[in-house]
Structure formats: C-alpha cells, structure tokens
Amino acid sequence: MHPRSTAPGRRRASVRAGAALAALALGASLVPSLVLAPAARAEVVVPGDVVIQEVYGGGGNSGAAYQSDFVELANSGAEPVSLDGWTLQYASASGTFNNSVTLRGEIPAGGTFLIQLASGNGNGEVLPAADATGGINASGTSGVFALSDSEGRLACTGTTCASDPAVVDLVGYGAAATFSGEAPAPRTSNATSAARVAATGENSTDFVVGAPTPQPSGAEAPTDPTDPTDPTDRVPVPATIAEIQGEGAQSPLVDRTVITEGVVTAVYAEGGLDGYILQTGGTGGARDLSTQTASDAVFVYSPDTVADVAIGDSVQVTGTVSEYYGSTQVSVRAGGLAPLAEALPAVEPVTLDAFPTEEAQRESLEHMLYLPGEGDFTVTDVYSTHRYGEVGLAIGDEPLVQAGDIMAPGQEATAYFAAQADKLVLLDDGRTTDFSRNADQPMSWLTTQEPVRVGAAATFTEPVVVAYSHEAWRLNPTQPWEDSATDGVTFEDTRQDAPVDVGGDLKVSTFNVLNYFTTLGEDTPGCTPYTDRAGEGTTVRGGCELRGAWGEDDLQRQQDKIVAAISGTGADVVGLTEIENSARLGETPDEATATLVDALNAHDGAGTWAYVPTADAYAAQGTDGGGDVITNAIIYKPAAVTAQGGAQILVGDEAFDNAREPIGQVFVPVTDGPGRSGKTGEGEPFLFVINHFKSKGSADAEDAGLEPDPVQGNARTSRLQQAEALREWTEERTAELGVEDVLLGGDFNAYTQEEPLQLFAEDGYVDLGAVHDPEGWSYSYGGMTGSLDHVLANESAADRVTGATDWSINAPESVLTQYGRYNTNVTDLYEAGPFGSSDHNPLVVGLDAGATSPSSSAPGKPAPGQAPYGPGGRFGKGGPHAAHG
Template sequence: MSSASTSRKLAASLSVATAAFVVAVPIAASSTTAASAAEITSIADIQGTSDTSPLVNKTVTTSGQVTAVYAEGGLRGYTIQTAGTGGENDPTPGISDGLFIYSPDTVGSVHIGDYVEVTGTISEYHGLTQMTVAQGKIRQVPTRIIPVQPYKGAFPDTSAGREELESMLLQPTGNITVTDNFNTNRYGEIKLTSGTTPLRTATDVVAPGEAAKAYEAANAEKDFIVDDGATVDYTRGGKDIPLPYLSEQNPVRVGSAVTFTQPTVLLYSFDEWRLNPTEPITGASNPATIPATFTNTRTAAPEKVGGDYTIASFNVLNYFSTTGDELTGCTFYTDRAKNPITVNSGCDARGAANDENLKRQQDKIVAAINTMNTSILSLEEIENSAAFGKNRDEALNTLVAALNDDAGFERWKAVPSPEALPGQEDVIRTAFIYQDDQVQPQGDSEILLDSDAFNNARKPLAQTFEPVGSKVKGDEFVAIVNHFKSKGSGSGVNADQGDGQGASNADRKKQAQALVAFADQEKKENKTDNVVLLGDFNSYSKEDPMKILADAGYINIGDQFDAGYSYVYSGRQGSLDHVLASPSMFKQVTGADVWNINSVESIAFEYSRYNYNATNFYQPNAYRSSDHDPKVVGFNLRADAPISFTDVPGNSPFYSEIMWLAQSGITQGWDDGTFRPHDNISRGAMAAFFYRMAGEPEYNAPAQSKFSDVSTTHPFYKEISWMAEQGITTGWADGTFRPEAPVERAAMAAFFYRVAGSPHYVAPRSAEFSDVQPGGAFYKEISWMHSKGISTGWDDGTYRPADPIKRDAMAAFIYRYEHNVAGKK
C-alpha cells in the first residue's frame, strides 16, 4: 500500500552503506522447492501509487531481502524489501519498497538477511498490502546484493507519508514521546507521537464543538505504535509470557521520551500504524533486541508549591474497606492462578476482593498521601460505608488509621460526616482529612441537600478551615469537595452531543450552577469570601461546567500555574481534577503541581493487576495508586496582608504573570498597594528581581561598593553587588551602575542570557527583527531570548532594543524565563 504523495526526504547525515558496497548474503539451507521461473514483479509495482495495490487478487512473483521474521507470536509471516533500498537510496520516490509476506507454511524456513523469490496472491488485509505464499512457493536465491538499510529520519505525521514506508525497515529519529500506555499491559503496545509532549484532550485545550473536532482530527493523524511483533494478549492466553517493555526500573510512562536503538518494520493493523521489532519480543528477550528505550520520568514527591499551607484533591479509585468476600453475590476478577483480586459485579462493593488485596491497594494510597503530606486533602471515590449498614465514616476512618500507622504518629484526622445527610446516596462518597497541627475545622461539615442537580452524582461536601492558632479574622476559608457525574452514560439531553464533552454534560452544567449557589451560601454563612472548590469535576478545562465556574469568578489554579494534567484517556492527556479559588483566595495561592503518579503509569502497576502476568509488577509504592493524579496547591493565609495590587485588575494584559511574580516573592510592589505596571523598571529594581529569582542566596556584600554611584546604604546595594559578582552586569565604562536608570530592552536580553549561565548558542545568520542586525550590540543575546520564547518582539517585526522595559512586561519576561528556561512551574 502506498501513496502518490511527495517523495520522502531523507536526512543527508544518515549512516548507511554506500551504493557501491556489495556483500554476499549468507544463504540458509531450504527444504522448499523452487518457484517457477516467472517474471519478477517489483515490490514497488505491487504496492502501487494508491492505498490499495493495483494487483489485488493477482498471483505474482517478486523478490527481496528478508528484514523481519515473525515465526511465533501470531503474525505468521515476514517482511521483504527490495535489495539496496532504504537509507538514502530511494529508487521509487513516493512508493514503498517493502512487502509483508503472510506465510505460515514458509515463515519457519527464512532468516533475517536471506534474499528470496516468492510467488503468491496479493491482497489487502485490513489496510495492509500483503502476499500470501504457500508451501513450495519460495526460493532462497544465492546472490550478491546491496543490503537493505533502515530509513532514519523523523517519523511521518501523515498517513500518506507513512504508507510510503509501509513494510519497510526504519529507525525513527528526532523527538518522540509516549502518549498512551493503556494497552501495554494487555497487548505489549505503546502509543507514541512525534514531539516532546503527549497529545492533549481537545476540550482541555480548545472550546467544545467544531474547534474540538478539528483539534482531535489533527491529533488522530499524529499517533503511532511501537509494538512487540506479536498478537499476544498478556492478560488472557499470554498470561504466562513475560510482558515486554515494562519493568519497575523502566515504567514507560506517558510523557517519557523515546529513543529507537534498533531498526523496526512499519506495519498497519487494527487501524493503527505499528513499528514492530524485526522479531517478536517478550519480557524475557535479550535487551539488545528491544527496539527502543524510554526515559524514566518518575518523581519521588510533588514539586514544591510554596506557602504556609497546602491543599490537594485525590481520587482514590474505589477505596472500599468492605471487601467483596464479605458480601453475597460478588463475582471477581482473578489473577492467573484464579485467586480473586477485585470485585467484578453482583454486589455493591467496587474495590478489593479480600483483606489481602485491600492491604495492597491501601499500601499504595497511603504511600501517596503521606508523601504528599498536605495540610488538607479531599478524597473522591472512597466507600460510603452507610451503604453496607455501617457507620458512614468507617472506610474513611480505616484509611486514616492506616495513614497514621504508616506515619508513626497521629498525623491525620478525618472530618466527620454531618448530621444532615441525603436520603439516598451513591456507594462512593467524598471526604476531607487534615493535619490538626496545621489547620482546624470550624463548625461542622455540610452537604448540599436542597438541590436535585446531584441526584446522579455525589453531592458537594463543604468544610470551613482556619490555621491553628489564628487570631486574624479573614484567615478562615471554605473548602468544597466535588465529584460530578461521569461522562460514560446519558440519554436524551444527556446523550453525547458529539462536541467533545461526552455524555451527561447537561447534568454537569446543572451541577456547576448548583455548586456556585452552594458556595455563595457557604460564604454568607461563614462570613468569608475565601473559597476553594476542588475534586473530580469529570470536566476538562474548556468544557461548559468549568466555564460556568469561571464566569462565577472562580479561578482555575492549575491553569494559572501551569501545574500539569491529571488524567489520561484514549491516548489524550488533560485534567478532570481541578482546584479553583475565589478571587480573594487566589491572591494567597503560591503555587500548584500535579503529581503524575497515576494517570501516566501503566495499569500493570495497579493493585488490581496483581499477578496477572508472569512478571508481577506490583510494588507497595505510590505509583499507580489510582487512575487520577493528585493536584497540590500551596497558599498563605494572611488576611492582614493579602497579595493584591490596586492598579492591577483581573483583566490586565499581564495579570497572571504579575500575580505569579508577587506570589513567588520576586516583587512586593509599593507600600500604597500598587504595582505601577506601566512604570519603567529601574536597573536597581531589576537587580533585586534577579536576586530573588535565584532564591535570595546567602551573600555578604563587600564593605566597599564596586560602583561609584551605588553607596553601601542604597536600598538595593546587596542585590546590585551580588549581580555584579555573578557576572550578570559589568556596569558602565565610567565605573557607574546607574541604578535609577530604566532597563533598556537590549540590556535586558543580556541580563537574562547571563542569568542562564551564558549558554552555548549560535545566533541565526538572518535577522529575526528588522531593527536588530547581525553583528550589532547584543544581537546574540536578543536572538537567544527570542529562541526561548521569552520575548516575541512587536507585531511590526521590530524588537526596539533601546526602549525601556515597563514593569508589567518585565513580569512577563521573568515568568517566561522561569518556565521556559529554568523549568519551573
């Protein structure tokens, strides 16, 4: 199968054999009879110039070098490629020179490197051009050939480009990233995409509807699979075969960078383009035969989010202390020894089958929560023990006891259920736990009771908290945990509308509206404007329910702080889990992070897959303790000194960057509560900014100033001296620093370049800005700034190097530097 598209362009730097290099191919002994001396049809003629071979249902003879053999594992065939093709040599531009030979009769008689003549019938098998070869229709030809070389270059992003390489040997280069590993546990396949980031869920990026459809259509062209060269199901008939690719040391996470170290063959099956190793692999294969390596991106703990306090949301994936063996009617998922592991159906329990498996699940959840060590934690998908005739808080208290036992002291407490409860509830619920040496609940918790919006979901649970020992009115805040209706079912107005939001979106919109009203009620009752909404909203960031909350004034903290994404579904990464803050509460937020311990991990590491495969992947650690990732937020509670500026309203062009600058401690503004965004920033203030960006390192300024115009009593003497000693500034030739002078845009580029350590960088020969020419002052530094996305210049193509920097623009430059270069969130 091929395409009449533009011929592929191969990089000139590829390492291949020269066209004149000829070798003798070793010939394996063959018991097959010779094919008749028919006219040879080239593989390119078989593939043709469309996505269907022009020779379908025709019997032809062709020849080529064997590049891959799949004698075991279910593919029952091999690939051949026209001798001398691949690498830089492309005698048939736009047409594939490879062919899959389906031949259970002859696959056992060929070896990689053989040169063969085969006769068979051409067909299209679910999109793959193949030849079916019967016993006696193969001849191994002793000849001297130019061997096949793998194509090395970027993997094509289009189906047309991929069809040009169908069944050919290739070893992709460039940036490639894991975008899905859901089927790694079952079929030994890993979904990839070109670039450095996984594919995103459309409605986490763009609005639902036509924009989302277009975004996903573009996504669908980008992914491809690295496979195992087999059709084995490792969770069923292949349970006793060690699963390939995965291990505790090599978890193959979504977001992992991929490097191909061995050639593969590109095949098409099950509606996917697949890079197969040249022979089937398993977890017991020689590591040298594994075609790719993957970076291990696991982190031991969430990133620091600052603040005196932290709050987090964690969906604990059906944590049930009532196990299936306690109930009548439960059926179970079993391991390969037929031992029950988790509840399948037949009863209301949804978690572990027995105490042994509950402990496995609990150990992972405990490891995750105690490592997060947050002041307050909301929980979703924890058992509502009242559904089993027990105290409603039994499962919650069981988890808290396990957390404290692991910690070795009474670290955690649970917020008790309120007296007023819904008449009917789901078997799963939400809850709060907290550390009582940091915060204390004020009053009782409260569940939203007077709304029908949540009849098919978990009703919101509110609790007011304040810091331990607080004597300042206004430090209290209301936290409301949520778990909206899922996307999996719905009819009528709740049917999937095809706009990217899934089923039951109409109900989730009603739930968002009811939540806003509930939060307003809680604000009034508790006499505070400080509110945090958190939990599993089952809505991506750009969907209707999140817009309703945003229109009500709630700020998505994860989006504002670029915290990361909490969920992976169908090879797309996004966030269903959110932490939002009212404007007054947001002013006190210091940072946020999604700790990717679950969604990006293979399900093989989950307790529910214990002993499913010959390789037992279970470990009592935090990784794959759930299917959602926890989202952690840092904040301060200083009602007497909130972070806000009277002259920076929420609709200011650089509002988020200025607030981030303040929350990061880089600026405090003026005593009158202003930031003065349109003022020029002085060189002295710039020194202070850089010093704070560096974390205010210990530094003793010299007794004598280096600069004639900066006295030792200058407000920024220490920072200016530090900046000079770090080589960030040299001052002026006359020995001055000119601390009150504005920072010009050209000098600003030089400062950032030096702060970054003056990295090796070759500036482009052609100017990127019409007013900054090669060889001019700070040309290299300005070009580097542009390459890092710190400055984009003006719409008219100028940089304006002599213009002074305004304080709001400097906030944007620092924000971009810290995120794009320093790698902070």
C-alpha cells in the first residue's frame, strides 16, 4: 500500500525558504532528545537563492483547490534575481522533460514568483494574478519540475538530473523517479500542494503536503510564524500519540508534520504494509472505554525505516499525519527515525469485557495492542480468506445468523439484518497480498493441519493490533502471518467424522452434489474452464450449458468426496440436488445419477444403492426431461426400502419455469415383522419429494414493483408460488396414491422463518431440522449462517420422526476444500473424505419404519409458524449482514 491522505488539506501560510529554515530549527529545539544521524545522501541540487517553493498539479480537477496548476518560486537572497532566459520544465513521474515555460522578469529579494500553468475543468478558486503563464498540464499526484537557467530542453532523467549544471532546482513528488536526494517529496492530491519548509536539497524532507497557498511577487509577504504549535504552519511540532489520534474518526493534525515517540508493538517489514505500530509507553491493560476516548497507538508508514525497528524498541519519529482508508498514520521518511536513549515503560495489551460495537469506542482502540479473552470471537466467514487472508469473526460465542432463519420478514427482521455489520470484525494477516494473483505464496490462516471453519471459536494466545482499513475493523497479528504454529490464534476443531445419531429404523437425507456432471467440459465444444495455478482446467466456467467438472481427474476428485459423504450419512434414502440433467444434454436419461450410484456401490458393496428412474415419468407427461441443465434425483438402499410405483414429477406448472421440478417417490420400509399396514416385512409407506426452488441470487419479473427485501433477497415471489404449487400437487398425489405420510426435502432457498416455509407450517408441516437440531444450519453466505435446506414432515410423518441433524461437513469449510479449487494455491486444501464435498450441509432424518412415536419437543429456533425469537432471544447475539443464499 502507498499512503495517501483522504482528508482535505488544512490552510497554512506560505513560508519563504530562509524563514522556513529558521522555523524548522525552532521546532527542533523544543525536542532535545531528537538526534538524527546524517544519512548517506544521493546527488542533490544545492539550494541557492532561487528555489522552487511550491508545486500544485490538481488545478480544475474534481475537489481541486484552484482552477489552474501552478509553481511558485522564491528568492531568499538579499538582491532581486532576473529570470530572463530561464525555463520551468516538467516531466511525468516516469518520463522525460517534454514541456516547459520560458520565464521573463525578476523575483524581488525575499519575494515570490507565481507561474500559472494549465487549467482543468473549472473546479476550485481562481489563482491570484500570476507573474508568468504556461501550458504545462501537471499531474495532481506525481511528477517532476525542474528550474533551469537555460532555455534548452533538459535531457537528464533519474538521479543524474540533480548533478546537471543547467538545473537550478529540482522537485520530484509522489511516485516520481526523478528527484533531488534520497526520495521524492510526498504525494499530492487535487486539494493539496507540496510546499518547501527547508532547503537542504532532500526533496523527501524539504517538502510537506498541505492546502495550496499561491503567492505572486506583488503579494504582501507573510509573517514568519513564531508559534510552532499553530495548526496552519508546516513546522514539525511535538505531539503525543493520543494528540495525533484525537477523539474523532480523523486526526486533528492531518497534513501536519509531527514529532512523537513510543514503543514499537508490531512490525510489518514485508507483506506490503511497510510500517510499524507505535504505542505510548506504559499504556494498555484493562481499559475503560467510557473515559479513555483517544487511542494511544498509531501506525507509522515508513518503507525507509521499517527494517530498522523491532518489537519492543523505544523510538522517536518525525513525519506527516494523514488518514489512509480511514486509518490514522504518520508517514516517516529516511532520517525521520531515532532510537531513544532510555527505554519507555513497557506496553500491556488492552483487555476488555467484550469488543465494542460502537464506532467511537473502536476508534479509541485504533492500532492498540489487544488480547481477546476466551469466547470473545467466533469464526463467521471464511469465504474470501483464501484470497485476502481475512477471517470474519463474530463478537461472542456464536457466528452471525441470517435474520430470516430466526424471525419472520418485516421491519423487525430488516432492522436486525442492518444491525449485524456492527458485530463483525476481520482477523487479518498483516499483509496486503491478493493470493489469487500470488498463488505460489502460501495462503494465510488456511491449512490442513488446523482447518478454519465457520462456527469455530477463535482463541488468542498472543495479542493482536486493532486496525481499520477498507471500511472494516480488523485484528492484525503483530507480524505478517507465517504459519499456523506461530500465528497466536487457535481455532476450535469442529469437524464431525459422522453425523449425530438420529435413531429410527431408517434414515432419509438431503444432499446437494455441487453440480455433479458426468458430461465433461473438456469434451464439449464451446466450454471454457476455470484453471488452477498451473493453467489446467478444473471446472466449467462458461461458453456452454455445462456446470461441473472439466476433466476426468476433476470428476474423480468430486465423485470421491460425494461418495464418502453420502455413504457417511448412513442414510437409506437420499434426495439429490444440483445433479446433471443428462436428458437435457442429449445424453442417456439419468446417466449422471446412474454413474454416481455405480460409484457408491463400488464403495459400499454391489447392490447397496439404486436410483429412481425418471424417463418414463417424464415421457408420460409429454416431455423428455426437466427444464434445467441441473435436476433433482433420488437414490436409495433396496435392502432398507422398496420403491412403490414410479417417480412422481411435477411437470407443466409455470411456477417452476425458473426452477427445478420436484421429483417424488413412494417408499415402503423393509421390516422384520408386520408394519402398521399389517403386511409382514413392510412398514408404513411414505412419499419423499426432493425440491430445489429458485435461488435468491437473481431478480425475476415476479418481483417487479415490490420493495427490495434484504432479508428474503431476490425472487421471493417465485419461491412462494413454487411452495404453493408444491403443496397443492402433494395433496393431489397423496390422495391419488393413497399415502398418508409425506416428507418434503431439499434446497428451498428460503430460510426457516421466510414465507415459503411459513406456508407449509400453516398446513401443519414441521421443519424437522428446526425442531430436532435447533443449533444446526445448512448454508453460509455473506458471513451469516442459516438453513436453506429442509426436510418438512406433515403431521402423520412427523409422528414417525426420531431425530434430525445437520451434518456440518460443507457449509463451514473454505471453498478451497472443494474439488474445483484444487491446486488454486501452493497450499492444497483438498483432502480425501467428506469435508468440502459441497457447499450445503446434508440434513439427516431418523424415521420409524411404521410404529407411531411421539415427535420431539426440543426447544430451539422456531419452526415455521411458531413464535419467532426477537433480537433479545436465543439467537440475539448473531444475525445477518447480507441477504442472498
């Protein structure tokens, strides 16, 4: 990162070169402990009487202070100087001198000479009457000005210009490659200029950034400042860190050059932050945020000196205060760091009862060392961890929860939704690395040795730094992240090798197979792949209808995980979503389902699994397959259940024009004795229907004219219509089939308390996950947890249920555990086994084969139709900050 001020510059007086040197000496004399050793110096332009006093390149731009660019010259000598035949020449930050202004006239002794340059789009004030004009169009942030006593174009570049005899003065600013001394002057903006405060020939310290103050030669010379604490001048002033931070979001000393001291508590010498943290000696410990309103720590941005400090050092720095992405910092150039002769009192990490949610209280902790207590934070988001090294943490002992999972949509839920951002803090890695562009660098936090999963407690064994950047509060390690053994954070191991036992004579489960396609991208014309870091395809990106694996090896990785997971559920009947609709692709109907069943039988034993064929059921209704390239499917174990009759498919209802048709099958449990039906070896039949409603991710015409609902997301009308169609169809099918018990499972793309689920509750359906596993959830999106996947039982079927559980193998995991992200980074998170087999958790339900058993009355998150918990209830500590699933 390169620092830049995002705050407007403060007005300050223009200072003549000679007066500036005197004022600088006055300011330095106030801090006798400041002893700076002379640095080895590159070539410099030895300042004479005439110097470049101020440069401004933002003229007329958006937010500009003045309508025109300008350069101000100053004469610190006792005699006037003629400029006849002199030139002011300009080069871009990395270019050559190709634009100039020929000068005429003289600069009076002790006076200034204003040169008006190109004008922009009319923003800002009009410049005072200038002494010369020219057409140079300077950069508002980075560039090079040279003052020459010759009319010939300067041919020099880089450091050679400082020794060119034709160069009277040279100022490179911002990212300029040509400058005088060790480094260029600070970067400017449309609202700020770089003005001289010293005349040593070192651009980086001779100039500071502030509000422009153009002074033509006829203007009255400003009075030399006598009060070095005056906020309008550029003289370095001593200030405590708390004074630099101030009590608000922005430092009161922005654009000022300050001298301060502290103990180094964190160092970021590599990884892109290029700086270190200073904290006032002796501060920290138990902190009362109601009385301590200013932070005692600050970030020092200093690529020049970061290698010279270590944690625990007591140092003094001189630099310019700015706000970078809302974070207060002091930018220190070479020569601006000095060790203190005596060590300051040690810093203690701040301890708190709980991390604050109020912005002002967080500001009072900015950059301070902090040691969270046990139970203070829980992982709530790992979606972008593999890219930016950020782990989303929820304050407290639970992840954030989707509003629609715990309360009905409406004003209360919307308000709850909006409030959840205050409960999120990012655990950062102390780096600026985008690992998607640096795949050969090991990702931060994510390893196979210590999986970082949503819902896991984060326990801090070492202090961290409270930081703010890019519109988020963060906790940074005190050094850039290196490995899980030394990062100072321990993540709870929440992986379950098997689901909780749900009892019953047989088990029914849902399973999202993450676009399981046996038709491969590499074999299909037009398909383009997502690639790994070696450039090899892994999954289909676009260009065709396919959505799954790119090649045979990719399919094998995907299939291995799915097989391990489905087998691991212990289920006897499994409803699948997101499986290839082979018929739609011109392949043999149910080909993908059959392939998966073959793989399961190879794993669990020949004949263990079978599938429900769909071709005849579609043909009977005048179609050769479903309307989408993905479909639903049902697989089962013939030893546990018998499929009675053929597949039941809801075809032709316009409610499902933008979703997958529900597919059902009547099953009869296989028992050792007579079931409820009275038939030996047969339990009570039930109808199981697998569903996949329209997603929340894209809007559709059905919602036209409705107010946006951040809780329910897009296409909420479509999902409600699909729920109504499914309910009516189910009533018709059970009446015709003579089946009493119904289980409706799958991905409803609706959370527990949203309208589609409430519709079923009105008809007496029970959401089995909500009742039997109130702490469970099936999906993680936008840093929030919730259940999109459900199994709903009508009243008679609910009497047969012995338990239900979300097997948390997928939703809490990083996406890099999935088959399609294989070899994305040098750290490979793909492992054999069920974890990361999909992005949805399976829900496993225990079912009695035929005898009636009372349903569970376990308390928890309310099932649809029950009174929802409000913000003060069981789930009041968590909640959503995004709306889609």
